[in-house]
Amino acid sequence: MLRPEPLEDPQNKKNTSGTCGLGCCGCRAALPEQQKIPYATPSSVDTAGNSYEAGQANPSHIENSSYRLTGLSCADCAAKLHHKLGELPGIISVQLNFGTAALEVRHTCPAGDIVKVVKKSGYGIEAAGQVKPVGLKGLFYQQSVILTAISGLLLGTALALSLLGIEGPVLPSLYTASILTGGYKAARSGLYALKSFSLDINFLVIVAAAGAVAIGEWSEGATVVFLFSLGNMLQDYTMEKSRNSIRALMSLAPKEAMVKRRGFTISAPIDEILPGDILLVRPGERIAMDGNVLSGCSEVDQSPVTGESLPVAKEPGDKVYAGTVNGRGFMEITVTRTSRDNTLARIISLVEEAQAQRAPSQHFVEAFARIYTPLVIAAAALTGSLPSLVFGQPFAPWFERALILLVISCPCALVISTPVSIVAAISSAARKGVLIKGGAYLEEAGSLKVVAFDKTGTLTTGRPEIKEIFTAPGYTREKLVGIAAAIESCSEHPLAQAIMRLAKERGFDIPQCSAFRSHPGQGATAEIGGVTYLAGNHRLFQGLEIPPLLAQNLYELEEEGKTPVIIGTDSEVIGILAAAESLRDNAANTVKELRQAGIERIVMLTGDNPGAAASAASSLSVDEVHAGLLPEDKLQVVNSLMTQYGKLAMVGDGINDAPSLAAATVGIAMGPTGTDTALETADIALMAGELARIPYIIRLGRSTINIIRQNIAFSVLVKAIFIALTFAGITNLWMAVFADTGAALLVILNGMRLLQADQNKFRSSVA
Ligand code: ADP
Ligand code: MG
Numbered sequence: 001m002l003r004p005e006p007l008e009d010p011q012n013k014k015n016t017s018g019t020c021g022l023g024c025c026g027c028r029a030a031l032p033e034q035q036k037i038p039y040a041t042p043s044s045v046d047t048a049g050n051s052y053e054a055g056q057a058n059p060s061h062i063e064n065s066s067y068r069l070t071g072l073s074c075a076d077c078a079a080k081l082h083h084k085l086g087e088l089p090g091i092i093s094v095q096l097n098f099g100t101a102a103l104e105v106r107h108t109c110p111a112g113d114i115v116k117v118v119k120k121s122g123y124g125i126e127a128a129g130q131v132k133p134v135g136l137k138g139l140f141y142q143q144s145v146i147l148t149a150i151s152g153l154l155l156g157t158a159l160a161l162s163l164l165g166i167e168g169p170v171l172p173s174l175y176t177a178s179i180l181t182g183g184y185k186a187a188r189s190g191l192y193a194l195k196s197f198s199l200d201i202n203f204l205v206i207v208a209a210a211g212a213v214a215i216g217e218w219s220e221g222a223t224v225v226f227l228f229s230l231g232n233m234l235q236d237y238t239m240e241k242s243r244n245s246i247r248a249l250m251s252l253a254p255k256e257a258m259v260k261r262r263g264f265t266i267s268a269p270i271d272e273i274l275p276g277d278i279l280l281v282r283p284g285e286r287i288a289m290d291g292n293v294l295s296g297c298s299e300v301d302q303s304p305v306t307g308e309s310l311p312v313a314k315e316p317g318d319k320v321y322a323g324t325v326n327g328r329g330f331m332e333i334t335v336t337r338t339s340r341d342n343t344l345a346r347i348i349s350l351v352e353e354a355q356a357q358r359a360p361s362q363h364f365v366e367a368f369a370r371i372y373t374p375l376v377i378a379a380a381a382l383t384g385s386l387p388s389l390v391f392g393q394p395f396a397p398w399f400e401r402a403l404i405l406l407v408i409s410c411p412c413a414l415v416i417s418t419p420v421s422i423v424a425a426i427s428s429a430a431r432k433g434v435l436i437k438g439g440a441y442l443e444e445a446g447s448l449k450v451v452a453f454d455k456t457g458t459l460t461t462g463r464p465e466i467k468e469i470f471t472a473p474g475y476t477r478e479k480l481v482g483i484a485a486a487i488e489s490c491s492e493h494p495l496a497q498a499i500m501r502l503a504k505e506r507g508f509d510i511p512q513c514s515a516f517r518s519h520p521g522q523g524a525t526a527e528i529g530g531v532t533y534l535a536g537n538h539r540l541f542q543g544l545e546i547p548p549l550l551a552q553n554l555y556e557l558e559e560e561g562k563t564p565v566i567i568g569t570d571s572e573v574i575g576i577l578a579a580a581e582s583l584r585d586n587a588a589n590t591v592k593e594l595r596q597a598g599i600e601r602i603v604m605l606t607g608d609n610p611g612a613a614a615s616a617a618s619s620l621s622v623d624e625v626h627a628g629l630l631p632e633d634k635l636q637v638v639n640s641l642m643t644q645y646g647k648l649a650m651v652g653d654g655i656n657d658a659p660s661l662a663a664a665t666v667g668i669a670m671g672p673t674g675t676d677t678a679l680e681t682a683d684i685a686l687m688a689g690e691l692a693r694i695p696y697i698i699r700l701g702r703s704t705i706n707i708i709r710q711n712i713a714f715s716v717l718v719k720a721i722f723i724a725l726t727f728a729g730i731t732n733l734w735m736a737v738f739a740d741t742g743a744a745l746l747v748i749l750n751g752m753r754l755l756q757a758d759q760n761k762f763r764s765s766v767a
Contacts, residue, residue, distance in 0.1 A: 070124035075415035099419030122189030151182030231741020257288035298329025307433025359439025417711030446701030455606035464581035561615025
């Protein structure tokens with residue numbers, strides 16, 4: 001029989017900052033009124049649950065608001081905006097992430113104040129979750145694009161006219177018009193930034209253009225403004241594209257679906273479909289909601305959620321996910337989550353939260369930028385004044401050099417270099433069913449030395465089968481298995497499920513039980529008819545005499561590599577169930593690929609007996625096997641391996657792995673077959689439980705590190721070359737702008753390579 005899944009969301013327990021921790025969408029609907037959490041609303045909900053519209057002050061309450069900005073293409077400007085928002089009265093904390101363009105604010109001032117500051121700085125702002133991906137088509141309607149195009153046309157006409165030898169007042173007026181249209185946005189943001197005494201790149205470019213005009217270099221001034229505006233537009237477009245690559249997943253779920261209500265079949269918008277509704281899914285249709293199959297069988301392509309493109313068979317009782325594609329069967333599905341709270345929505349908010357975290361290499365970049373910009377601006381001031389004032393040099397050429405230095409004082413490309421790569425890599429991984437919870441783990445994954453695997457459920461299929469049953473005198477098989485199943489009915493351990501399956505297949509009676517307790521790494525206990533029964537390994541039965549015959553069986557089973565589950569009370573052993581399970585198909589291959597990827601040591605850690613461990617290890621060629629471990633023993637082994645070899649990844653699935661997942665440099669949890677505790681503790685989660693993704697993660701980590709390094713080196717080099725060229729007097733203003741925005745664009749494009757990274761290599765590794 002189906003056991004209805006609890007609707008309560010285990011992830012909500014993680015709630016830390018007043019939001020649900022995942023920033024996920026549906027919590028509002030799923031939680032009682034007073035716990036409602038602000039999300040995706042332009043209005044806000046304070047911690048007491050009162051909601052009020054933007055612009056309406058509520059000074060006694062703290063609000064959390066989440067927004068998504070548009071037009072945020074310059075990382076340095078993002079930092080300035082961040083600073084500005086932080087200084088607004090009534091702001092408690094601000095988190096502005098350039099990579100995702102996400103803005104999180106805790107505030108007591110009206111939300112309208114925040115919106116005003118953002119808009120005045122020249123960016124678009126919308127409530128999180130409402131921004132649609134910008135397509136090429138939408139781009140043509142944007143103000144900045146229209147202005148840039150007009151500016152370019154005017155500049156082109158002026159340049160053409162001057163080439164034809166036409167002179168007179170028409171040229172300066174065309175150039176002026178070009179500067180005004182192309183520079184409007186930059187001037188607006190630049191002047192606004194100046195009000196708070198910060199020199200952002202917008203302002204510096206406007207100063208440079210004005211300076212060029214002042215020394216009579218009209219065409220140069222106009223070119224500078226046009227190129228800057230064009231570069232910004234392109235950066236904006238590419239950044240939005242990489243930001244949206246994950247958000248686009250969201251649009252996969254249909255907007256409407258067929259549901260059965262009171263005997264009628266109606267088509268309802270997904271927002272109105274609630275847990276408990278019966279959803280009808282026709283062949284070939286995309287599934288609209290998360291739920292459990294009620295009737296019907298089919299196979300489902302779950303790649304949007306798990307990244308696994310092989311269809312998965314579904315039968316009554318199985319889980320299905322919104323956004324996945326039904327195969328040839330017809331199914332009725334009991335909805336378990338609202339559309340805002342479904343797995344896909346959680347994946348997306350989890351990924352966006354991850355993308356918003358600072359990666360280690362960003363600290364270097366930020367430290368560098370803090371010194372670099374003031375230094376170059378100071379150099380510009382000296383270059384503009386000293387040579388002509390002190391050394392009697394001509395003013396104009398040195399003044400132009402000073403302007404060039406102003407333009408290249410913005411570390412734009414450098415500041416973009418890390419976040420853009422991290423965002424791309426995390427999105428790319430998410431689309432393959434690998435949730436990486438922050439750039440830091442990605443970078444760590446690139447420099448791993450040791451990979452430690454849990455055995456049961458990780459290297460093995462997690463679907464053991466009971467192969468043999470041994471009973472003590474006075475017990476029938478039915479009675480023994482019934483007791484075992486009663487204890488295990490509350491456990492989520494793979495062995496427990498094997499026992500449940502056996503009892504159901506044979507149609508054995510399962511008695512009622514109470515006072516269930518799980519003993520990680522040992523087994524479980526429960527009360528049946530007032531007696532406490534135990535099911536587990538010999539450690540659970542310590543101090544208890546095992547009848548010689550059963551002891552002999554136990555010994556032989558372990559020798560054969562099987563896992564015995566001993567059943568008994570605290571005074572006697574009543575039988576043994578022997579389980580065996582096979583390795584995952586790609587376990588051996590994964591170990592091989594990890595070695596090829598340069599992992600020095602591969603270790604197996606298991607709570608199972610040494611016999612079962614050795615039998616699994618023999619076909620895998622792992623370097624070390626540790627068997628019979630309790631959770632704390634696993635932790636100890638992980639710690640000592642880390643001191644011995646350096647960075648270690650722990651791959652695990654169960655509750656017993658949680659401590660070692662948390663302690664490892666990188667904790668990798670196996671997906672939906674894994675337990676929630678493991679998923680929460682892990683740094684990386686494999687949605688499809690696909691082992692072959694682990695070498696992929698390592699390669700992705702390495703590519704990310706490489707691309708970040710390339711980006712940093714490239715942007716620093718371009719700056720260095722330009723500074724040298726400027727002093728040599730070889731370059732000019734528009735070339736500086738070209739190099740500046742061009743470098744930023746190249747850095748973005750280089751980072752975006754990670755969106756495609758490793759596709760082919762990955763395919764060959766699963767094939
Ligand atoms: P692994 O470390 O290989 O994933 P576990 O730590 O989950 O294995 O389990 C270790 C051992 O503890 C199992 O091999 C089994 O003997 C025993 N055990 C754990 N949970 C249960 C359970 N619910 N029922 C029976 N035995 C259990
Ligand atoms: Mg396990």
